[in-house]
Amino acid sequence: MPSDPPAPEHRPATAPETAGLPAPDAHERALSERLSTVIRDEIARAGGTLPFARFMELALYAPGLGYYSAGRQKFGAAGDFITAPEMGNLLARCLARNVAPVLRELPDGDLLEAGAGSGALAADLLLALEALEQLPRRYFILEVSAELRTRQRATLAQRAAHLAGRMHWLDDLPPAFRGVVLGNELLDAMPVQRFRLANGALRELQVAWDQGRFVWREAPAGAELETIAAQRIAPLALPDGYNSEVGLAAEGWVRTVAEHLMAGVLLLIDYGFPRHEFYHAQRAHGTVMCHYRQRAHPDPLILVGLQDITAHIDFTAVAEAAHGAGLDILGYTGQGQFLVASGIVELANVADPRARLSLTQEIKKLTLPHEMGELFKVFAAGRGVDCVLPGFALDDRRGRL
Numbered sequence: 388m389p390s391d392p393p394a395p396e397h398r399p400a401t402a403p404e405t406a407g408l409p410a411p412d413a414h415e416r417a418l419s420e421r422l423s424t425v426i427r428d429e430i431a432r433a434g435g436t437l438p439f440a441r442f443m444e445l446a447l448y449a450p451g452l453g454y455y456s457a458g459r460q461k462f463g464a465a466g467d468f469i470t471a472p473e474m475g476n477l478l479a480r481c482l483a484r485n486v487a488p489v490l491r492e493l494p495d496g497d498l499l500e501a502g503a504g505s506g507a508l509a510a511d512l513l514l515a516l517e518a519l520e521q522l523p524r525r526y527f528i529l530e531v532s533a534e535l536r537t538r539q540r541a542t543l544a545q546r547a548a549h550l551a552g553r554m555h556w557l558d559d560l561p562p563a564f565r566g567v568v569l570g571n572e573l574l575d576a577m578p579v580q581r582f583r584l585a586n587g588a589l590r591e592l593q594v595a596w597d598q599g600r601f602v603w604r605e606a607p608a609g610a611e612l613e614t615i616a617a618q619r620i621a622p623l624a625l626p627d628g629y630n631s632e633v634g635l636a637a638e639g640w641v642r643t644v645a646e647h648l649m650a651g652v653l654l655l656i657d658y659g660f661p662r663h664e665f666y667h668a669q670r671a672h673g674t675v676m677c678h679y680r681q682r683a684h685p686d687p688l689i690l691v692g693l694q695d696i697t698a699h700i701d702f703t704a705v706a707e708a709a710h711g712a713g714l715d716i717l718g719y720t721g722q723g724q725f726l727v728a729s730g731i732v733e734l735a736n737v738a739d740p741r742a743r744l745s746l747t748q749e750i751k752k753l754t755l756p757h758e759m760g761e762l763f764k765v766f767a768a769g770r771g772v773d774c775v776l777p778g779f780a781l782d783d784r785r786g787r788l
Contacts, residue, residue, distance in 0.1 A: 482515075487516060615633055653709065
């Protein structure tokens with residue numbers, strides 16, 4: 388669980404040396420300084436502070452400088468973190484067993500992956516759907532990063548070149564979409580508002596520049612945050628000093644998908660909780676975490692542009708956004724249960740002992756509760772489809788949202 392954010396009035400962002408993190412090289416420092424200057428200038432124009440959501444947006448997505456816009460290695464052992472698609476193809480093969488029924492019901496259906504990372508999941512999912520004889524008409528990738536688009540094209544050319552004709556990259560969601568919209572570890576990288584309960588009042592945590600570093604500042608909460616807090620947080624009677632987040636960008640994205648989805652399924656995999664667990668009294672320091680060179684830490688104000696910044700998902704809010712936009716909630720469960728119900732165990736039944744051992748290790752990592760199996764959740768919502776998604780057959784937790 389992340390530690391307390393710095394005291395809003397005084398504590399500067401921790402230097403990487405004192406945080407026990409690897410020091411960036413000269414090129415990385417220069418890149419970070421350029422981005423820091425951009426953010427400092429915006430802080431000055433805004434009157435001295437910037438909402439954390441805007442700081443996070445710039446740190447991750449500022450053109451040419453943000454974490455997902457610059458060219459650093461992000462995925463895999465040589466990067467900052469490892470995602471499930473980088474471990475092997477088992478996640479893709481299980482997802483294919485849930486995508487295929489939707490495409491079978493919608494013969495002209497497409498598949499759209501939002502935020503496709505290295506392209507590994509796209510390549511493996513296409514190959515798995517090909518094996519099931521249920522390829523989508525087109526496989527769209529919605530990707531904001533030009534650098535990642537280049538990497539995705541290279542991955543697909545190397546691993547699924549014969550299917551390259553089905554691939555298309557988009558800048559925006561297509562209208563009247565029919566098929567499956569997939570997001571794996573997508574929502575956690577969308578900007579969040581941070582807040583603190585102080586002396587019975589809701590305060591927004593914003594970012595300022597002071598004595599050569601980014602620091603936290605408290606500000607009165609805006610009307611939108613106050614309204615949301617009154618609806619979601621006030622009934623929970625949380626203690627004074629409680630810190631957490633609201634993911635308005637993720638909720639807005641879900642509503643936008645719903646507006647564009649004529650028929651099909653929205654399928655999301657991410658780490659998070661239903662609301663009563665997300666805003667639990669024991670989770671008093673929020674969920675923002677950062678990832679830099681395979682190390683996780685809770686300070687988003689350092690290593691600007693060089694580290695990933697994430698926040699867990701309030702899946703109740705996601706479900707409310709989807710349902711409010713006219714989608715039916717089709718399922719919600721832990722990743723481990725979803726994969727077991729999708730037949731992941733039988734995928735390790737291969738003749739080669741070394742391959743079987745490798746697959747077994749991958750299965751354990753993906754499914755065991757103390758690994759990724761319970762931290763990660765799978766959520767599905769849809770419109771105009773009657774098919775059953777097998778991944779929710781063992782443990783559908785929609786009633787807990």
